[in-house]
Amino acid sequence: MRFGLLLGWAAAASAAYVPGKAFDRFITIWLENQDYTKVVEDNDMKEIAKHGILLTEYHGLTHPSQPNYVASVGGDYFGLNHDEFVQVPTNVSTLVDLLDTKNIDWRGYFEGVPGPGYMGPATHAKDGHQLIYVRKHNPFVSYDSISRNGTRLLKLQSLADFQTDVKNNALPQYAHVSPNMLNDGHDTGLHYATNWTQTFLNPLLDNKQFMEKTLVLLTYDESETYSKPNRIVSVLLGGAVPDKLKGTKDDTLYSHYSILSTVENNWSLPSLGRYDVGANVFAFVAEISGYKNHASDDIAAVNNSLSYPGFLNWNPSEYRPIPPPNLKLVGAGGQGVVDIVKTEWKLAAGDETPYDGSGHLYDGGDGLKSENEPVYKPQAEYTPQGAVRSVRFDA
Ligand SMILES: *[C@@H]1O[C@H](CO)[C@@H](O)[C@H](O)[C@H]1NC(C)=O
Ligand SMILES: *[C@@H]1O[C@H](CO)[C@@H](O)[C@H](O)[C@H]1NC(C)=O
Ligand SMILES: *[C@@H]1O[C@H](CO)[C@@H](O)[C@H](O)[C@H]1NC(C)=O
Numbered sequence: 274m275r276f277g278l279l280l281g282w283a284a285a286a287s288a289a290y291v292p293g294k295a296f297d298r299f300i301t302i303w304l305e306n307q308d309y310t311k312v313v314e315d316n317d318m319k320e321i322a323k324h325g326i327l328l329t330e331y332h333g334l335t336h337p338s339q340p341n342y343v344a345s346v347g348g349d350y351f352g353l354n355h356d357e358f359v360q361v362p363t364n365v366s367t368l369v370d371l372l373d374t375k376n377i378d379w380r381g382y383f384e385g386v387p388g389p390g391y392m393g394p395a396t397h398a399k400d401g402h403q404l405i406y407v408r409k410h411n412p413f414v415s416y417d418s419i420s421r422n423g424t425r426l427l428k429l430q431s432l433a434d435f436q437t438d439v440k441n442n443a444l445p446q447y448a449h450v451s452p453n454m455l456n457d458g459h460d461t462g463l464h465y466a467t468n469w470t471q472t473f474l475n476p477l478l479d480n481k482q483f484m485e486k487t488l489v490l491l492t493y494d495e496s497e498t499y500s501k502p503n504r505i506v507s508v509l510l511g512g513a514v515p516d517k518l519k520g521t522k523d524d525t526l527y528s529h530y531s532i533l534s535t536v537e538n539n540w541s542l543p544s545l546g547r548y549d550v551g552a553n554v555f556a557f558v559a560e561i562s563g564y565k566n567h568a569s570d571d572i573a574a575v576n577n578s579l580s581y582p583g584f585l586n587w588n589p590s591e592y593r594p595i596p597p598p599n600l601k602l603v604g605a606g607g608q609g610v611v612d613i614v615k616t617e618w619k620l621a622a623g624d625e626t627p628y629d630g631s632g633h634l635y636d637g638g639d640g641l642k643s644e645n646e647p648v649y650k651p652q653a654e655y656t657p658q659g660a661v662r663s664v665r666f667d668a
């Protein structure tokens with residue numbers, strides 16, 4: 274016990290505490306597989322949304338679950354279209370490398386993980402059947418740049434560790450939370466998950482220490498109905514949300530890449546040079562920081578039902594090498610690509626890249642035609658075309 278406390282103290286002391294423009298702490302909580310239209314009708318979710326901003330045009334990136342989690346920290350899902358065991362090579366950097374540039378501490382909290390840094394595929398309930406923790410809902414562990422680094426691996430902890438960190442006011446400045454396969458709704462259902470969420474969130478929303486300058490993103494990973502556009506409910510909560518915006522709606526186009534762009538924007542971090550660049554920053558944060566969102570995509574055209582080809586695609590004919598990042602891009606943090614990426618991808622600096630900084634959401638089309646697959650172009654800076662988006666918060 275005393276040893277654990279000491280370790281915690283040592284870890285906290287080595288990390289910096291870096292104030293952000295709109296928040297000092299970002300916590301994202303992920304639920305599973307529900308369509309927007311059903312979730313907004315749920316009474317628990319209506320209660321939750323009263324405390325924050327409902328994002329009405331937030332989209333999952335593809336199906337099934339795993340690529341959505343992977344994309345949220347790496348800026349691409351690399352063609353992934355399944356939930357099986359995958360590994361992304363060490364030369365692919367993540368959000369962790371961005372946070373490291375300012376020594377900002379982070380952790381992943383996964384309900385049912387048996388111990389820090391667990392790399393197995395799943396854990397089961399006592400009945401031996403019911404899945405509890407699943408690797409596919411862990412966005413960090415599939416990246417070799419994280420799992421092959423002991424310091425980073427040990428930051429993948431359990432939900433019990435989250436509660437301990439809340440109690441000790443020892444939460445890191447970035448945290449991902451995945452409830453287990455029951456509580457996230459995957460093996461139960463919509464109401465079970467929103468009810469769990471209320472039970473989980475309410476004490477936190479009443480905890481002044483926790484709420485102070487904290488931004489919580491409650492989101493789903495993907496929608497339920499694969500034949501419909503991948504629109505999901507997401508809500509921004511916490512003490513960082515201005516009071517006058519509580520209970521409002523924001524209809525800006527967002528995706529899981531907005532997590533990266535918003536964090537980069539808030540802490541003036543460099544970028545990954547992938548789809549993080551150009552993704553809209555959460556509008557209230559952009560308003561505070563003075564950043565202009567420019568992704569002007571036609572929201573009605575977003576589908577995101579199928580994965581485009583790539584390195585992690587299960588279909589051999591859809592295999593593609595990992596695309597080189599666009600080393601010329603400047604992200605929402607006002608900075609270029611992070612140094613480690615520039616070093617790792619130096620030899621590919623002359624290669625064409627699909628990352629153009631426009632914020633356009635590519636997908637696998639309808640599976641027959643490929644008109645919305647990534648388009649490779651020479652590496653270049655991005656200059657926004659046309660008008661920047663004005664922000665509206667509707668009551
Ligand atoms: C391992 O992770 C730590 C903490 O993120 C980082 O400072 C260090 O550079 C990493 N080591 C390697 C070899 O990537
Ligand atoms: C909601 O959660 C509470 C606390 O965990 C539990 O007691 C209650 O039975 C749940 N209600 C429903 C409808 O699942
Ligand atoms: C990145 O790593 C992969 C897998 O080891 C390798 O195939 C690829 O050539 C590497 N890319 C660069 C630019 O080094």
Ligand SMILES: *[C@@H]1O[C@H](CO)[C@@H](O)[C@H](O)[C@H]1NC(C)=O
Pocket residue numbers: 499500501502576577578579638639640
């Ligand atoms: C979205 O893509 C899916 C899968 O290809 C397709 O079945 C569906 O018709 C598309 N929906 C729209 C509105 O384009």
Ligand SMILES: CC(=O)N[C@H]1CO[C@H](CO)[C@@H](O)[C@@H]1O
Pocket residue numbers: 291292293294375539540541
């Ligand atoms: C790391 C960083 O850029 N911090 C800045 C965040 O925003 C505040 C307020 O604008 C600045 O004072 C910090 O320097």
